Amino acid sequence: MERKKFNTSPCSIARSLDVLGDWWKPLILRECLYGNARFDSMQFWLGISRNILTRRLTELIDEGLLRKQAYQDKPVRYEYRLTEKGHDACQILLALMPFGERWFFEQGKHPIELRDRKTGERVVPMVVDANTGKPLDSRNLVPCPGPGFEAPHDIVKRRFVEFFESD
Amino acid sequence: MERKKFNTSPCSIARSLDVLGDWWKPLILRECLYGNARFDSMQFWLGISRNILTRRLTELIDEGLLRKQAYQDKPVRYEYRLTEKGHDACQILLALMPFGERWFFEQGKHPIELRDRKTGERVVPMVVDANTGKPLDSRNLVPCPGPGFEAPHDIVKRRFVEFFESD
DNA sequence: CACCTTGAGTTCTATAATGCAACTTAGTAT
DNA sequence: ATACTAAGTTGCATTATAGAACTCAAGGTG
Numbered sequence: 217m218e219r220k221k222f223n224t225s226p227c228s229i230a231r232s233l234d235v236l237g238d239w240w241k242p243l244i245l246r247e248c249l250y251g252n253a254r255f256d257s258m259q260f261w262l263g264i265s266r267n268i269l270t271r272r273l274t275e276l277i278d279e280g281l282l283r284k285q286a287y288q289d290k291p292v293r294y295e296y297r298l299t300e301k302g303h304d305a306c307q308i309l310l311a312l313m314p315f316g317e318r319w320f321f322e323q324g325k326h327p328i329e330l331r332d333r334k335t336g337e338r339v340v341p342m343v344v345d346a347n348t349g350k351p352l353d354s355r356n357l358v359p360c361p362g363p364g365f366e367a368p369h370d371i372v373k374r375r376f377v378e379f380f381e382s383d
Numbered sequence: 384m385e386r387k388k389f390n391t392s393p394c395s396i397a398r399s400l401d402v403l404g405d406w407w408k409p410l411i412l413r414e415c416l417y418g419n420a421r422f423d424s425m426q427f428w429l430g431i432s433r434n435i436l437t438r439r440l441t442e443l444i445d446e447g448l449l450r451k452q453a454y455q456d457k458p459v460r461y462e463y464r465l466t467e468k469g470h471d472a473c474q475i476l477l478a479l480m481p482f483g484e485r486w487f488f489e490q491g492k493h494p495i496e497l498r499d500r501k502t503g504e505r506v507v508p509m510v511v512d513a514n515t516g517k518p519l520d521s522r523n524l525v526p527c528p529g530p531g532f533e534a535p536h537d538i539v540k541r542r543f544v545e546f547f548e549s550d
Numbered sequence: 551c552a553c554c555t556t557g558a559g560t561t562c563t564a565t566a567a568t569g570c571a572a573c574t575t576a577g578t579a580t
Numbered sequence: 581a582t583a584c585t586a587a588g589t590t591g592c593a594t595t596a597t598a599g600a601a602c603t604c605a606a607g608g609t610g
Contacts, residue, residue: 312395328395358500385567423586554609565599
């Protein structure tokens with residue numbers, strides 16, 4: 217059966233996952249972010265099958281995260297570059313880093329770190345509240361219907377009753 | 384063929400994806416975060432197949448993101464709760480939200496928003512640099528070998544030459 | 551000129567994962 | 581005695597994935 221789609225789900229997380237929710241796509245974006253933008257090179261460093269890489273690249277282009285650009289003619293050769301949307305998606309990669317560093321490597325033994333391109337200063341991604349600048353703890357958060365919430369009332373009620381009754 | 388594993392990759396992103404990199408696991412975590420912690424209810428709201436849900440839940444438990452807890456005996460019934468690691472993984476869900484809101488919903492028409500459990504204040508996740516508190520733009524970042532980087536020198540060189548030559 | 555190499559894909563095949571529906575099991579309610 | 585609920589299992593048809601081999605166009609080499 218075909219994979220379930222989330223592109224009509226009333227949830228930002230689900231819709232984002234529809235575009236990014238597999239193992240390869242975020243890693244392909246990582247390679248683009250790292251400046252490794254060509255087919256064979258990506259294939260080598262990722263260890264991905266070539267047919268799968270082809271498919272993922274066209275999906276990422278269709279979804280607007282990458283664009284294909286020729287870097288030479290005769291023979292024409294392409295590289296894949298991040299669009300603005302693609303760069304925005306990299307925020308999610310940045311959020312993956314501290315989680316991975318914390319749980320899968322010894323303290324202070326992370327294999328790769330980020331630096332500012334100009335200053336060379338170390339950069340450590342962290343998720344905060346945009347309004348207060350304070351770190352977020354998911355234990356203190358509750359989901360609420362936003363301005364775009366549309367659903368039959370009984371469903372809403374059922375859903376949010378469930379949200380709030382459980383603690 | 385069996386899915387490729389990234390759990391030995393020297394990359395925090397790849398290792399994180401090994402645990403979270405599919406469509407369902409982050410959504411299951413979302414349901415737990417939203418307080419929707421029981422099998423049938425999850426299955427209903429997610430629209431996931433029951434056998435897949437079973438498998439994903441046991442994987443999430445094995446990976447230490449969830450724990451199974453009985454909420455009644457006779458008959459014994461369970462709910463799934465986030466561990467500390469699971470709550471930490473929710474940071475990634477938080478990072479998915481602004482991306483989804485920006486690219487898949489009209490401005491100001493997001494269906495769900497987060498509020499502080501105590502104050503009720505709206506909370507908007509954002510990825511910043513932990514040191515400066517400034518927002519991060521992936522265009523200004525370069526990856527560098529970290530303290531835990533271990534690889535034959537020629538590989539390192541090839542890899543990072545590629546990193547820096549581009550652009 | 552015949553052959554090799556490079557970059558970027560396609561095609562083919564065996565194995566694994568997914569979605570769907572139906573079935574199980576233990577205890578409770580009518 | 582039958583129905584219902586929660587939490588799964590089982591079986592089956594359809595897809596997706598990994599891996600390897602093949603294609604194609606252009607340039608370089610002996």
